[in-house]
Amino acid sequence: METLNWVIRNARILGVDGELFGDAWIKAGRWAAIGKVPDQAIGFEYDAKGAFLLPGLIDTHGHFRDMGFSAKGTFYTESRAAVAGGVTTVFDMPNTPPPTTTLERWEAKMHLVAPQSWANYALYFGATEDNLSEIHRLNSRRVPGVKVFLAASTGELLVTDEAYVRRLLRESSIRLVFHSEKEALIQAAQQQWANADWEQVPDLHTRCRPPEACIESTRWLLSESVHASVPIHLLHITTEGEIHLLRKRPSHVSAETCPVYLQWTAEDFRSYRHLLKCNPALKYPADREALWKGLLEGVLEVIGTDHAPHRWEEKQLSYNHAPSGVPAHGYLLPWLWTLGKARGLPLNFWVEKMVYAPVRLWNIQERGPIQEGNWADAVLFSVEDKTKVPEPQAPGHYSRVAWHPLAGSALEGKVQAVWVNGYLNFHEGRFYGSPSGQAVVFG
Numbered sequence: 001m002e003t004l005n006w007v008i009r010n011a012r013i014l015g016v017d018g019e020l021f022g023d024a025w026i027k028a029g030r031w032a033a034i035g036k037v038p039d040q041a042i043g044f045e046y047d048a049k050g051a052f053l054l055p056g057l058i059d060t061h062g063h064f065r066d067m068g069f070s071a072k073g074t075f076y077t078e079s080r081a082a083v084a085g086g087v088t089t090v091f092d093m094p095n096t097p098p099p100t101t102t103l104e105r106w107e108a109k110m111h112l113v114a115p116q117s118w119a120n121y122a123l124y125f126g127a128t129e130d131n132l133s134e135i136h137r138l139n140s141r142r143v144p145g146v147k148v149f150l151a152a153s154t155g156e157l158l159v160t161d162e163a164y165v166r167r168l169l170r171e172s173s174i175r176l177v178f179h180s181e182k183e184a185l186i187q188a189a190q191q192q193w194a195n196a197d198w199e200q201v202p203d204l205h206t207r208c209r210p211p212e213a214c215i216e217s218t219r220w221l222l223s224e225s226v227h228a229s230v231p232i233h234l235l236h237i238t239t240e241g242e243i244h245l246l247r248k249r250p251s252h253v254s255a256e257t258c259p260v261y262l263q264w265t266a267e268d269f270r271s272y273r274h275l276l277k278c279n280p281a282l283k284y285p286a287d288r289e290a291l292w293k294g295l296l297e298g299v300l301e302v303i304g305t306d307h308a309p310h311r312w313e314e315k316q317l318s319y320n321h322a323p324s325g326v327p328a329h330g331y332l333l334p335w336l337w338t339l340g341k342a343r344g345l346p347l348n349f350w351v352e353k354m355v356y357a358p359v360r361l362w363n364i365q366e367r368g369p370i371q372e373g374n375w376a377d378a379v380l381f382s383v384e385d386k387t388k389v390p391e392p393q394a395p396g397h398y399s400r401v402a403w404h405p406l407a408g409s410a411l412e413g414k415v416q417a418v419w420v421n422g423y424l425n426f427h428e429g430r431f432y433g434s435p436s437g438q439a440v441v442f443g
């Protein structure tokens, strides 16, 4: 499986001009012909048997842990889980111990990740209240952005000084990506609910991190973004109020939501308990409907997974001690396809949200669409088969923590094969070769 030349026959190819049935040729790791392959094309033959051949998904928001968090996952284990679910490129967040807040740490993390990533990778940088001089040293062709945590979450990164955020917006030389929640409103809500018992108040996490915290923060950020010198991206949008605000945003602002908010609401804490505890918190059914509407309208351009694994034992702790974050990888494409199928959405809807939009917004070079010259990052997806998600701690999980909130479900569709830079790394549930991810280059 180690060859870089492949002739893929009989595929429903999702190309830039829509769907076409035919063959595709991968030559030296890149697309050399789409639809019809020249007679002299050399390569291993692969019969797709009518399955979809689509570009590998690009996850612009993940937490692949590693370093001080390696018990929760390493880049090796989590990038493997990503690939198994149809993802071939990942952007990793900086809230690892130690946080990625100096150029030296960013470079050290790139060295750590390079030999072990099954997916192509890019690493975000983390803002603190005193590292603007480091931000000025970053190379915008290598760094996807600077993450600003306006509210506390996993790790120690937090920027609450509004004057400093204004300065960042005006002076940053590189894209800013925001966790938008107002820390002061969260603190007030946490005090108000300090003595509440989770058993009596199942949506306690949503009450402690209420919709207003998101809406007020995003309202403020959007008004300040008018003065921004760089593109702004808002991560994990969760509320109906923010969708209303985003309809009137400046054109250099983009936004995402995550599968977890499209699937579940605060009503699901009753059965899932802290397994679904994440930040921002799950909101209410009207918010979920607004997110779907926002996706369809294009108000939310991107899906990020916010893959954030924590160990199974940690998630069984009491409300105050259970960490926030939910693993998303392992089954992503079947999950999205299943969610969308219930709403009559075609596979190309997810390709737009997780390939074309990220490529456009981040100006990703030589990757993404299945077109001649691009690196061959591709997924073969059968809509005839199903994907069974194993029970927690059972064999068959790819993520190190070995659990997923979808445990026990049979999802629609199955990832049959994944090529990364022309290497067939995943086939029929097994990995082949060695990690072949490359560092992403931005234009």
Ligand SMILES: [Zn+2]
Pocket: 061, 062, 063, 093, 306, 308
């Ligand atoms: Zn995140």
